[in-house]
Amino acid sequence: MANRVLLTSAPSTVEGLRAATQQHQGRLSPRLAQVAELLMREPQMVATETSRELAGRLAVPQSTLTRFAKVMGYPTFKEVQALLRGHYASRPRDYVERVRSAQATGTLQASPSNLALELAREIEHSVHTTALELPPERLRQTAALLSGASEVWVHGVRRAFPVAAYLHYLLLKVGMRCSMLDQSAGLLTPSLGRLHPGGVLLAVTFSPHAPETDQVIAAAQRAGVTTVTISDPLPPSHARDSSIRYEIREGEILGFRSLSASMFVCQALVLEIARNLSDLPADPGEAQATAH
Numbered sequence: 001m002a003n004r005v006l007l008t009s010a011p012s013t014v015e016g017l018r019a020a021t022q023q024h025q026g027r028l029s030p031r032l033a034q035v036a037e038l039l040m041r042e043p044q045m046v047a048t049e050t051s052r053e054l055a056g057r058l059a060v061p062q063s064t065l066t067r068f069a070k071v072m073g074y075p076t077f078k079e080v081q082a083l084l085r086g087h088y089a090s091r092p093r094d095y096v097e098r099v100r101s102a103q104a105t106g107t108l109q110a111s112p113s114n115l116a117l118e119l120a121r122e123i124e125h126s127v128h129t130t131a132l133e134l135p136p137e138r139l140r141q142t143a144a145l146l147s148g149a150s151e152v153w154v155h156g157v158r159r160a161f162p163v164a165a166y167l168h169y170l171l172l173k174v175g176m177r178c179s180m181l182d183q184s185a186g187l188l189t190p191s192l193g194r195l196h197p198g199g200v201l202l203a204v205t206f207s208p209h210a211p212e213t214d215q216v217i218a219a220a221q222r223a224g225v226t227t228v229t230i231s232d233p234l235p236p237s238h239a240r241d242s243s244i245r246y247e248i249r250e251g252e253i254l255g256f257r258s259l260s261a262s263m264f265v266c267q268a269l270v271l272e273i274a275r276n277l278s279d280l281p282a283d284p285g286e287a288q289a290t291a292h
Contacts, residue, residue, distance in 0.1 A: 010073030014043065014087040017080070020072060028071070034058050035068040039080075041249075042232075044207055047084035051077055115253070122251030123260045130248060130261040134268065142228055142244050143272040146176065149200040153225075155181040155216045156204035163230065163262045164204040170270040174277060181216055188212060195223035203242075204262065205231045217241050230262055 011017040065077040156164025171178040
């Protein structure tokens with residue numbers, strides 16, 4: 001039976017849980033396999049989101065999460081999440097500390113040159129995968145939406161800020177009416193009063209998602225502004241409020257996550273906008289001449 005208990009003793013570490021999940025994934029029912037796949041792909045999301053949110057994301061009953069926990073040897077899904085939370089809470093947040101911790105535990109054994117090559121391989125894989133999975137129709141849809149917008153607002157804070165700033169720069173270079181919504185001079189909240197129907201919000205956000213981004217997306221919804229998001233997998237509330245979503249899986253090594261795939265999506269999007277604009281007549285007079 002696919003849903004019988006597979007482990008008599010529940011793993012006590014995240015590494016043990018991942019190893020057990022990978023080992024037994026082929027013996028799980030289709031719904032439990034969905035939970036296993038999410039756990040392997042986005043463990044931090046599983047750690048931080050509620051069971052209701054995770055079940056909604058997977059389109060399964062909440063009882064599916066409980067059944068997954070039980071076949072892995074845990075009484076309830078709360079124990080799985082507690083194990084994950086404890087692991088990520090103790091993970092060094094400072095980058096120097098992450099490297100020091102990896103050296104102390106023996107995780108980091110590569111030479112500096114090999115480490116750089118490993119990072120390059122992760123980035124290359126991430127960009128290549130993103131390119132393969134990027135639907136051309138979604139790019140065309142987004143380009144048309146932005147080209148027809150009365151105004152475009154770009155938002156991103158923390159790690160998402162460089163991507164948002166670069167996207168803002170690119171949009172200005174193709175002549176779009178565009179502005180940043182950020183915390184500069186403490187003007188984020190007053191700036192939200194400028195949001196209006198007919199405009200488009202481009203929100204760049206990565207886990208853990210910033211409260212400022214929650215504020216901006218909520219304000220856009222109230223103002224009737226269409227929202228496009230560039231992110232790693234979104235919380236259900238953000239996903240629900242986004243008309244178009246680009247979900248990015250960046251390359252990572254020792255907790256250092258790249259931004260290369262996100263930058264690639266920004267460039268691909270603006271190239272599509274530029275292509276559209278190059279097909280348009282320069283002015284109404286030219287349009288009439290073309291018609292004749």
